[in-house]
Amino acid sequence: MDDGDTRALVRQLLEHTETLPESLQAHILARGAEAVAPLVELLLDEPLSYVTAPGEGNAPIHAVRLLARLKTPEAISAMVRRLMQCEPGEVLYDALLYALEELGPAVAPAALEALAHARTADERLGLLSVLSRCGVQDERIYAALLAQLQEDPTAGAINLSVYGDPRAIEPLSRVLAAHEVDDDTEDLFANQNIIELQHAIEELGGTLDAAQLDKVDRARSSRRRLSELFRSMVLDTLPLSPARHVPRPGRNEPCWCGSGVKYKKCHLGEDSRR
Numbered sequence: 001m002d003d004g005d006t007r008a009l010v011r012q013l014l015e016h017t018e019t020l021p022e023s024l025q026a027h028i029l030a031r032g033a034e035a036v037a038p039l040v041e042l043l044l045d046e047p048l049s050y051v052t053a054p055g056e057g058n059a060p061i062h063a064v065r066l067l068a069r070l071k072t073p074e075a076i077s078a079m080v081r082r083l084m085q086c087e088p089g090e091v092l093y094d095a096l097l098y099a100l101e102e103l104g105p106a107v108a109p110a111a112l113e114a115l116a117h118a119r120t121a122d123e124r125l126g127l128l129s130v131l132s133r134c135g136v137q138d139e140r141i142y143a144a145l146l147a148q149l150q151e152d153p154t155a156g157a158i159n160l161s162v163y164g165d166p167r168a169i170e171p172l173s174r175v176l177a178a179h180e181v182d183d184d185t186e187d188l189f190a191n192q193n194i195i196e197l198q199h200a201i202e203e204l205g206g207t208l209d210a211a212q213l214d215k216v217d218r219a220r221s222s223r224r225r226l227s228e229l230f231r232s233m234v235l236d237t238l239p240l241s242p243a244r245h246v247p248r249p250g251r252n253e254p255c256w257c258g259s260g261v262k263y264k265k266c267h268l269g270e271d272s273r274r
Contacts, residue, residue, distance in 0.1 A: 006031045010038035013062045014054040020062050028066055036070060039063040040078045046085065049092055061095045068099035073106045080110045083130070084123045094250060097126060101133045108136040115144060124148065125155060132159035146171055153179065153193040161200035169206035172197055177211070181218045189254050191219035 009031065012024055028035050042048060043063045051057045060082075067075045079096055086093035100107050107130055115127045128148050131141045142165055149156030149168075153175055160168040176197040182190045198216045201208060208216065249255065255266035 006034045007038040013059040017056045017058050036072050036074055039067050040075050043082055061092050064095045064099045068102045077110045080114050083126045100130045105134055105136045107134045128159055132163040154196045157196040157200040161203040166204050169204050172201045192254050194219040
């Protein structure tokens with residue numbers, strides 16, 4: 001099959017919304033390297049990601065997932081570039097994060113180059129998430145994660161925990177010591193930074209002193225109180241009806257139940273089985 005036929009096959013992704021037929025996936029994957037260029041072309045065509053586009057904007061998402069399965073390094077730079085153009089929380093953004101994570105250490109050079117030119121916190125957010133998970137230990141990555149810890153303690157703590165360098169225990173502890181518990185807040189996730197800092201320190205093999213443990217306990221008590229209040233309010237106002245679809249949080253976002261634990265470590269498995 002020539003390049004024109006492969007491009008036409010890839011363009012069939014535009015005909016499908018969230019569900020992609022297994023047969024079409026298999027045919028595209030069977031083209032191997034021939035499919036990479038048309039898949040990248042589709043991914044980089046930004047208007048195709050709009051909900052008004054053919055396939056309700058799902059074609060670039062399908063392209064990303066297929067590129068991840070092809071595991072071709074030639075697509076990495078384009079995927080990193082597209083990630084920087086997406087807004088955090090978009091489905092395409094999450095698909096790119098997972099795909100780049102699956103590609104492992106090969107992602108590091110392109111992501112580091114992009115990080116050097118990133119101008120906004122949102123651009124750095126995705127790149128640092130990828131770099132912390134790519135399996136490469138590099139002083140540039142570590143330094144960037146420490147800078148993120150100061151700018152965004154929650155994201156910085158999560159990424160340093162995944163990155164896995166025990167040197168981060170001390171700066172994580174300093175940030176935890178500097179943060180105060182907001183006991184009077186009515187925001188369910190207001191003390192999330194304290195809980196994520198605790199998780200990161202312990203994940204890296206560190207321990208909390210008495211003052212830090214007391215701070216975490218107060219943060220969790222506030223979380224439990226607000227969670228119970230929220231649940232009682234919801235149960236009192238919801239009519240008896242069949243279960244409704246509720247949007248799930250991201251894998252590394254706080255679980256919807258108010259436990260303070262990341263969604264992937266709490267209710268993700270249970271929700272997926274339902």
